[in-house]
Amino acid sequence: MLGSLWSRRCGLDNPIRLSRAESTRRVLSLELNKDRDVERMHENGINTLDIEPVEGRYMLSGGADGIIVIYDLENLSKTSSFTCKALSTVGKSHPDVHKFSVETVQWYPHDTGLFTSSSFDKTLKIWDTNSLQLAEMFQFDGNVYSHHMSPLAAKHSLIAVGTKSPKVQLCDLKSGSCSHILQGHRAEVLSVCWSPRYDYILASASADSRVKLWDVRKATGCLITLDQHNGEKSKASSESANTAHNGRVNGLCFTSDGLHLLTVGTDDRMRLWNSASGENTLVNYGKVSNSSRKSIKFTVSVGCSPDFVFVPYDSTIVVYTIYSGEKISVLRGHYSDVDCCVFQPHFQELYSGSKDCNVLAWVPAMREADPDEGHGKSRSWAHLHPAFEDAWSSSDEEG
Structure with a gap:
């Protein structure tokens, strides 16, 4: 160094x-930090985590108990051992608390004054962070599996929502209404994700084994339906052959530059796609165990070379290199299945949530000085x- x-x-x-x-x-x-605890607040499993992108200091968690917690990740005590305290909670006593499991939480991408949450109680809620009061609520006909706001959009304020319905719903924060829908899937939409490169490009994954890329400005909407065989089998069969996985597709994540898209499915496979052409790059990650009926929240590194992907795998988190598919390490520490993880790019830290009700912090090991340096x-x-x-x-x- x-x-x-x-x-x-x-x-x-x-x-x-x-x-x-x-x-x-x-x-x-990365290793489990034995000196840093995250205050245990949830009574049931933790489904979703999100760290605000402005300072990288505050983290949201949402659990199967319907509770939402805001944590401060900074070491205010300035001691080697410390606990990340819960600053505030949308708990059982709150009048607007979610009635069922919270599936997704997300900070407003441009400041910490707003955050969003969606739940199996068929609602998407917009919250004022300072007062913890409900600013807006969207009601749907079925369970909400996933929602996402664009990390860079300046010309629109659309929230993409995946529900029990096969239609992708687009909710407009400015008007407070569902502006339009994207039709094309044949089963529930389990995961949605905006591109970090283009304002209007959206990816959606469904239980119909398909992944679609959309341009929300176009009337036709769908740009590409991803095909794991890259069109080789579709010549002799119908459109139904264009599937991304041989099972439910319940996880999506763009690479940090937006040039590629990662998907996971219940066929125990993870695939890497060129987000411009829709081509399957055929990177082999081996078996990626996944039997979840809901959305899996996995994440990628930022600012590394090569880039890495962190994937929940039973009670562990497996780290792969994105473009070669090599398994780098396995992070062990949870006692039950891991449902979500989130990367903190400022300090290269990882936080994970599990059915064991714990949030664990994974931090870089202290580097010992090399006497020859x-x-x-x-x-x-x-x-x-x-x-x-x-x-x-x-x-x-x-x-």
């Missing part, structure tokens, strides 16, 4: 390369882990 800092200071190395190298090192050393003998991290080999070793840039 000292050698890298000296190269950066002398202008011999790219600052982005140094940042990516350190971010990658930190992700590869700074004397031209520091060893390459490529020798410690193959994920570094092609990513940023100095030999790639020489010559």
Whole structure:
């Protein structure tokens, strides 16, 4: 590290390369933090977590008990061992608490004054963070499995909602009404996700084994129906052959640059797609155990090289390299099935929620000083882990 800092200071190395190298090192050393507890507030399993993107300090959790909790992740005590305290709770005594399981929570992408939640009580609720009062509510005909606001949209304030209905619902925060619907799926929509690259591109996953990409500006709506066989089998059969998985598709996540889309299904497979062409890249991640009837919340790294994906796998979280499919590590600490995880890009930390009612913090291990560092003998991290080999070793840039 000292050698890298000296190269950066002398202008011999790219600052982005140094940042990516350190971010990658930190992700590869993630371990359960035994000195940091997250206050236990839920009586039942935790279905969803979200960290606000402005400061990366406040975290939302939603549970099967209908409760929503706001946590402060900062170490205010300045001691080595501390507990992330719950700042406020939409609990059982709150007049507008969800009646059934909360499936998704999300911060308003541009500030912490607003957050959203959706539930099996068939509602999507918009909350004022400071007063914890209900600002708006949308009612649906069936259970709400998932909802998502665009992380970058400036020209619209649409919330995409996946429900028991095969239609993707679009709710407009400005008008307070459901503006329009996207038709094309044949079963309940289990997961929705806006592109982090384009304002109007939306992905949806359904129990009909299909994943669709939509442009919400177009009257026809659907751009692509993803096909796991890349069209090879569809020539001899009907449109029904265009499926993304051989089972229910219950998880979606774009890569941080929006160029690719990851999907998980109950066929125990995860697939990586080119989000522009809809092509299946055929990356093999092996078996990714998934028997959930609901939406699975998985996440990707930001600012690393290579990029990583963190996937709940029974009572563990498995870390894969996105583009090679290599299994990097398995994070063990929960006592029951993990339903969600969220990445904190500011400090390369990971938080996970499980049916054991606990939120666990996974943080980079403290790096021990290498006695040879700074004397031209520091060893390459490529020798410690193959994920570094092609990513940023100095030999790639020489010559």
